[in-house]
Amino acid sequence: MGTFMKVIGFSGSPRENGNTAFLVQTALNQLQKQGIETELIRLGDKQIEQCTGCYSCVQEKECLIEDDFPEIFRKMLEADGLILGSPAYHSSITPKLKALLDRAGFLGRWVANDMKGENSTYQWQGTAFSGKVVAPITVARRAGQNFAFAQLLLWATVNDFIVVGSNYWNIAVAGTSGKVDADQDTEGIGVINHMAENMGHLLTQLKK
Ligand SMILES: Cc1cc2nc3c(=O)[nH]c(=O)nc-3n(C[C@H](O)[C@H](O)[C@H](O)COP(=O)(O)O)c2cc1C
DSSP states (O other), X not given: OOOOOEEEEEEOOSSTTSHHHHHXXXXXXXXXXXXXXXXXXXXXXXXXXXXXXXXXXXXXSSOOOOSSHHHHHHHXXXXXXXXXXXXXXXXBOOHHHHHHHHHHHHHHHHHHOOOOOTTOOOOOOOOTTTTOEEEEEEEESSSOHHHHHHHHHHHHHHTXXXXXXXXXXSEEEOOGGGOOOGGGOHHHHHHHHHHHHHHHHHHHHHTX
């Protein structure tokens, strides 16, 4: 029996079956072929308030806002890999995905570290995500991919993830006049499938 592995894909779009959900599911289908369990979480269905900056998680090691975040965070911790998908909204990721990443990143840091005194410097021990793998996917009608893609990379690389690349950036071009037509971007689909293959190989090696 092989080692159990799971990847969770997030669609940051408010549109349930939009381009982002299609592209993230494309990656998850490829991972399933490599024997990895997957789950697609559409944030459009979820209530995720923005971080209030209350800093309670520093001491409490949990987020005190009562919404869908705690269950999603628990699933993130159980997963071996994450795929973070977002449409470009004015060149940015969506507010719901940003809210999730702000809260998960901050809580994930304080789960693994303690606040130091006022004048001491940090020697970070890691984060709740140390050693997990992650890949971004963005989709835009035309432009603004780079900033949204970079937002996801910056979140990944400050939170101790191993980032998975592909043979191009994991982006697709779709949604002219609001259409759901990411399935027409064959180049984008090829790049995303290649990323998922890389993620599957990496997870298999890491879990040996
Ligand atoms: C509020 C809003 C802002 C958008 N901003 C951009 C943008 O900056 N650049 C772009 O190319 N497309 C932009 N789009 C188009 C979407 O990125 C595109 O249609 C995408 O495929 C939608 O993905 P979804 O079907 O998963 O929601 C925007 C759409 C909306 C609704």
